[in-house]
Amino acid sequence: MTMDVAAPRRPAAADPEIVIDVEGLTKSFGGRPVVKNLSMQVRRGLIYGFLGPNGSGKTTTIRMLCGLLTPDSGHGTCLGYDILTQSAEIKRHVGYMTQKFSLYTDLSIRENLEFVARVYNLADPRQAARDAIRRLGLENRAEQLAGELSGGWKQRLALGACILPEPQLLLLDEPTAGVDPKARRDFWDEIHALAHEGMTVLVSTHYMDEAERCHEIAYIAYGELLTQGTVAEVVANAHLATYTVTGPGLADLAERLRSLDGVDMVAPFGMALHVSGRDGARLDAATRELREHGPQHWEPGEATLEDVFIDLMSRSKDNFG
Amino acid sequence: MSAGISDVDRRTRGFRASLMRFGAAFIKELIQLRRDRITFAMMIMIPLLQLTLFGYAINTSPRHLPTAVLVQDDSAFARSFVAAMRATDYFDISTAAASEEELDRLILSGKVLFGVQIPAHFGRDLMRGERPALLVVADAADPTATGSAIAALQGLSSQVFSRELTGPAASLAPRPLPYELRVHQRYNPAGETRLNIVPGLMGLILTLTMLIFTALSVTREIERGTMESLLAMPIRPVEIMLGKIAPYLLVGGVQMTIILVAARLLFDIPVIGSLWLLVGLTLLFILANLSIGYTFSTIAQNQLQAMQMSFFFFLPNILLSGFMFPFKGMPGWAQAVGEILPLTHYLRIVRGIMLKGATFTDLQTDVLALAVFTLFAMGVAVARFRQTLD
Structure with a gap:
């Protein structure tokens, strides 16, 4: 999708391979813009990662896609349906997992799933709930109240409820926030299995390692979509020159580097320091003295996704802050 | 787009599909209701306690x-x-x-x-x-x-x-009137308060409990965070509303039965008119109160506001409906306000059927008023129900 940006866009309704196609989405709350002029396209069967800091507009964007919020301006389609006028149709084919657990805590697992199955008019709600319980491995807990489950199980149950009506598109809003690493890994395995079966998944997160698990990512900060593409494309498009520095006195060095012209980002990574600049030549010039005479070991390195995001964020802060 | 979508569209269109979604909301509410033991106990205890307490306590013609x-x-x-x-x-x-x-x-x-x-x-x-x-x-x-x-x-x-x-003082005795004045105290010849109060209490108790049950229903979903999910699902406002109201129609029916049985056994109140007419019109009255409670629920932003609205509505129901003070004794504007309240019409219905043996024809204006009130409240609720989080 990012490769043919320059090519004229085909209308999404004519192209069943494009699941989300929106242009110029804008939304303000109380005069404060939360999402600004956001355009994106998501192809069928992809896991599309939606990254950005807290409060960047991820949730608002997702809510506009499934008809829970009306954009102030902009237009587009979701599964070929108009997001402004056909939200009833969109709801039938989209599974939306909210950031906060929103199943009924005073209903059992089975009752929650049966409720969802009935609302989506599944042919045999009881059987559908039984199948979902078996798939989730919750046979022994089917009669347990949803409110009594641990965080990891709640999240699995919420995902189970979302995919019960076999939607074509899954919208997951920070599904792994506050979930332990093992449960997170299982969750991502499940998402990949679903995408393999043809489901399109848009997942928001602020974990960098999860970005690497997505087919494509978009980075959003201060309501603006700053970059999108595969991880490799995003890193390459940032054109960040980076050095990895190891050795003694890194804290003092970081302090000195920050004040140098041509050094745009200094970030400690474990025992090393990442030093990046948008202009390679200026970075080289600014750090030559330190590289040649300092006690530390300098090595040209690859910018990581996190370097790129931190740089993008500081750049957009410069523009809007 | 693909064959899959048209399948889903066929499955989810039409009256039967709508009925199924209503059923989903209905079953969900019923389970939640059953699981909330204190509320469940209150539904039975409130009418019994209030009826016995007030039925015996209130006396507008006190002796001794x-x-x-x-x-x-x-x-x-x-x-x-x-x-x-x-x-x-x-x-x-x-x-x-x-x-x-x-x-x-x-x-x-x-x-x-x-x-x-x-x-x-x-x-x-x-x-x-x-x-x-x-x-x-x-x-x-x-x-x-x-x-x-x-x-x-x-x-x-x-x-x-x-x-x-x-004898000699007979001339001082008051002379009898030159005519005879006959007064028939119809429907309640002994002037017993309970005959007036107990049917009225049925209306009052049903107003209070029905109003509060539904007034909390939508705000509770918002406060628990379940509303966002519910709105993202393909269920229509009218299906949610009916699904939330219907379980309480059952509860209201149970309360009505308890009150009617207690009125007969404890207070010896007759039902002179048709019992089935009384049951039918009481259910209509219950529906009217459930709809107004639900409407409050769609306007209020939290449960506290919903409670406040309910009490704001409840007070004129006690004071201006004719439950406490004679309706005809109020000034014209107060009677006009009273005519808007469902309890006013229900009091005429319940006293009419139980004490006077009134028939449907005698009561049709009040029945019509209750029906119009119910439809209006439901219309407002569906229009007010926000389908988005905007």
């Missing part, structure tokens, strides 16, 4: 009111008058005052509601034809408390001395 007498004349007339007062059952002559000051003090302090002063030489003056005054002081700060007793006193004064005023 504490009375003090100041007898300054020891004649047969004085003794006869006091005995006659006692015989009406309205007066409980508990205190003998020694002076006018003491009589005043007793009334002022609230120890007695009536003070009777029989002045010196009352009997002698009466026999002389001097029309002596007999003073009864009533604490009319609460007119309801003393009203019936004063009426009884006036009825009493025409016959009280008939035994004494015979």
Whole structure:
């Protein structure tokens, strides 16, 4: 999708391979813009990662896609349906997992799933709930109240409820926030299995390692979509020159580097320091003295996704802050 | 787009699909209701407790009111008058005052509601034809408390001395009226309060409980965070509303049964008209209150606001519906306000059927008013229900 940006866009309704196609989405709350002029396209069967800091507009964007919020301006389609006028149709084919657990805590697992199955008019709600319980491995807990489950199980149950009506598109809003690493890994395995079966998944997160698990990512900060593409494309498009520095006195060095012209980002990574600049030549010039005479070991390195995001964020802060 | 979508569209369109989604909301609410044990217990206990408590407690024609007498004349007339007062059952002559000051003090302090002063030489003056005054002081700060007793006193004064005023004194006896006045106290000949209060309490209890149950239903979903999910699902506002109201129609039916049985067994209230008409119209009244509660729920932003709205609506229901004070005694504008309240119409229906044997034809204006009210409230609720989080 990012490769043919320059090519004229085909209308999404004519192209069943494009699941989300929106242009110029804008939304303000109380005069404060939360999402600004956001355009994106998501192809069928992809896991599309939606990254950005807290409060960047991820949730608002997702809510506009499934008809829970009306954009102030902009237009587009979701599964070929108009997001402004056909939200009833969109709801039938989209599974939306909210950031906060929103199943009924005073209903059992089975009752929650049966409720969802009935609302989506599944042919045999009881059987559908039984199948979902078996798939989730919750046979022994089917009669347990949803409110009594641990965080990891709640999240699995919420995902189970979302995919019960076999939607074509899954919208997951920070599904792994506050979930332990093992449960997170299982969750991502499940998402990949679903995408393999043809489901399109848009997942928001602020974990960098999860970005690497997505087919494509978009980075959003201060309501603006700053970059999108595969991880490799995003890193390459940032054109960040980076050095990895190891050795003694890194804290003092970081302090000195920050004040140098041509050094745009200094970030400690474990025992090393990442030093990046948008202009390679200026970075080289600014750090030559330190590289040649300092006690530390300098090595040209690859910018990581996190370097790129931190740089993008500081750049957009410069523009809007 | 693909074959999959048209399958889903076919599955989710039409009346049967809509009925299934309504069923989803209905079953969900029913389970949540059953699981909330305290609320469930309250549904049974509130009508029983309130009915027995208020049914026995409220009496608008109270008897045995504490009375003090100041007898300054020891004649047969004085003794006869006091005995006659006692015989009406309205007066409980508990205190003998020694002076006018003491009589005043007793009334002022609230120890007695009536003070009777029989002045010196009352009997002698009466026999002389001097029309002596007999003073009864009533604490009319609460007119309801003393009203019936004063009426009884006036009825009493025409016959009280008939035994004494015979022979030569017969000319002093009050002459009978040249015509006969016949008063039929229809539907409640003994003027018993419970016949009026118990059917009224049924309306009042149903108003309160039904209103609160549904007033909390939508705000609770918002506060628990389940609303966002619910809105993202393909369920329509009208399906959510009916699914949330229907379980409480059952609860209201149970409450109605409890109250009707208790009214028969504990208070001996007859149902002179058709029981099935009463049941049907009570269910309509329950529906009207559930709809208004649900409407509040869609307007309020949290449960506290919903409760406040319910009580704001509940107070005029008590005071302006004719439950507590006679409807026809209110000024025109207050009657106009009263006509908007469902309880006003229901009181006419329930008293009409239970006490007067009214039929559907007698009650059709009130039935129509309840139906219009219900549809209006539901319309507002569906229009007000926000389908987005904007």
